[in-house]
Amino acid sequence: xxxxxxxxxxxxxxxxxxxxxxxxxxxxxxxxxxxxxxxxxxxxxxxxxxxxxxxxxxxxxxxxxxxxxxxxxxxxxxxxxxxxxxxxxxxxxxxxxxxxxxxxxxxxxxxxxxxxxxxxxxxxxxxxxxxxxxxxxxxxxxxxxxxxxxxxxxxxxxxxxxxxxxxxxxxxxxxxxxxxxxxxxxxxxxxxxxxxxxxxxxxxxxxxxxxxxxxxxxxxxxxxxxxxxxxxxxxxxxxxxxxxxxxxxxxxxxxxxxxxxxxxxxxxxxxxxxxxxxxxxxxxxxxxxxxxxxxxxxxxxxxxxxxxxxxxxxxxxxxxxxxxxxxxxxxxx
Numbered sequence: 001x002x003x004x005x006x007x008x009x010x011x012x013x014x015x016x017x018x019x020x021x022x023x024x025x026x027x028x029x030x031x032x033x034x035x036x037x038x039x040x041x042x043x044x045x046x047x048x049x050x051x052x053x054x055x056x057x058x059x060x061x062x063x064x065x066x067x068x069x070x071x072x073x074x075x076x077x078x079x080x081x082x083x084x085x086x087x088x089x090x091x092x093x094x095x096x097x098x099x100x101x102x103x104x105x106x107x108x109x110x111x112x113x114x115x116x117x118x119x120x121x122x123x124x125x126x127x128x129x130x131x132x133x134x135x136x137x138x139x140x141x142x143x144x145x146x147x148x149x150x151x152x153x154x155x156x157x158x159x160x161x162x163x164x165x166x167x168x169x170x171x172x173x174x175x176x177x178x179x180x181x182x183x184x185x186x187x188x189x190x191x192x193x194x195x196x197x198x199x200x201x202x203x204x205x206x207x208x209x210x211x212x213x214x215x216x217x218x219x220x221x222x223x224x225x226x227x228x229x230x231x232x233x234x235x236x237x238x239x240x241x242x243x244x245x246x247x248x249x250x251x252x253x254x255x256x257x258x259x260x261x262x263x264x265x266x267x268x269x270x271x272x273x274x275x276x277x278x279x280x281x282x283x284x285x286x287x288x289x290x291x292x293x294x295x296x297x298x299x300x301x302x303x304x305x306x307x308x309x310x311x312x313x314x315x316x317x318x319x320x321x322x323x324x325x326x327x328x329x330x331x332x333x
Contacts, residue, residue, distance in 0.1 A: 002028035004096040006113055008035035008103055010082060016102050016133065017077040027097070031075050031082070032089055034112055039064055039073060039089055040119060042176055053181050054323040056316045059173035061119060063090070093120035101153070104132035107305045110158055111165025129154045163308035168301055171315045175201050178323040186330060187259065190284035197259050199284075201297060202243045203252050207261055207281055208293045209243075215265075215274040218253060225249045234299035242298040256281070289329040292322065 003020060007013055013031045020029045043062035048055060064070070073089040075082050093099055093116060101113040110132075117126040129152040151158055179198055187196045199207075202225075209224060210216065216224075226249070228242025236242065244252050253275070256262040261281035264273040277285075294300075300318070304311035 002030045002092075002096055003098045003100060004030050004032050004093055005100045005102050006032045006034055006093075006116065008033075008109055008112075010035075012102055013075070013077060013082055014080070020100075021077075029076070030085065030092060030096075031077070032092060033073050033075070034089075034116055038112065039069055040112075040115055041065075042173060044177060044180065048181070050181065050327075053327060054178050054320045056174050056319050057177075059169050061115060063119075090116075090120040093117065094125065098131065099125075100131040100133060102133045104151070104153075104158055105134045105161065107161050107165035107168060109165070110161035111169055114153070114162050114166070115169075126153075132158050160308060164305035167304045167308055167311045167315065170312060171301060171304060171319070172201075174315065174319040178319060182323050182326050182330070186287045186326070187284060190287055191260055191280045193260075197255060199259060199261075200252065200255065202248075203256050203259075204288075204292065205294065205297055206243055206252055207256060207277065207285065209295075210262070210275065210277055211282075211285065215276065217272050217274055218264075219272075221253060221275055222249050225252070228295075228298055230296040230299055234296060234303075237298070237302065287330070287333060289325045291325055294322075 003024065005013075005016055005020065007016070010033060013033075017029050017031055021027075040061045041064040043060040045055070045057075045060065070089065071086075072084050074085040074087045074092050076085055077083070099117065101109070103109045104113060113130075114126055117130070132151040132153060132155070134150075153159075153162075176198070179200075183199055183204075184196060187199055188194060206221065206225060210221060213220065213224070225243035226246075227236070229236060230242065243249065253262065257264075259280075260278055261284060262275055263278050265276050304315055307314075
């Protein structure tokens, strides 16, 4: 039997696993990475026809078949080094004596932890009390765990964050399912390609934003994503990153390039290449209903997170309205 510590970044391992080993010398302390490459991914519904859209439901999940995610998820710390353990991550969680959520004080982390427990051991495992450790930050990462207030998954604070994170998962799921069918067809019409990668909620809004920017560099686009202002009706996020995050923003731009909606062009006298919307990208925007541009979307999502499970009706209305308008618009164009 072992203690399993779920972390989102490998760097946290070097602080928390050795500390737990010293606190529990007779226990095996195992780390489990469930971060940038999540152990769970969407299991898209099958057999839907176009008349079934817009479609809303609770998310469906399946194990991520990405080899790196599964093969490098479970590990131990040996002489200060992270050593991968050949073990199934879900079995490791199911058979653990205790499961600890490191960094449990954020919407996404709390939701991912709950989803991991339910997938590994069902509702019975998820509804047990598990330890929650606040995030280790660079300023306090060397403090002993006793200096932190350790909570449990039964605490109201954790449940509020879990429900907020699950609300965003519901929106992401509904957007992705409808985007595959409705925006996917628009993307294929814009590019003439059948093997189109899916355009995400923030990729679409980034493309709209670039339309009003004059030959921006990638750095300028990233700064605009970080300092996203929206219509001004909502207060900006104190940590920035209205569109994406410090980790995902660059990937959003790369995905737009991969889809051939954005490319780069050298400019004389400029520091580095500029980004420009391609003909396919402009064609895509022309094929979209004008209301698909929603500069306040990041602020709506934050509001839904804060409302938790009470936001589900608003999320469902948004999905039905957004994709219903586009479905009707596509039928006429």
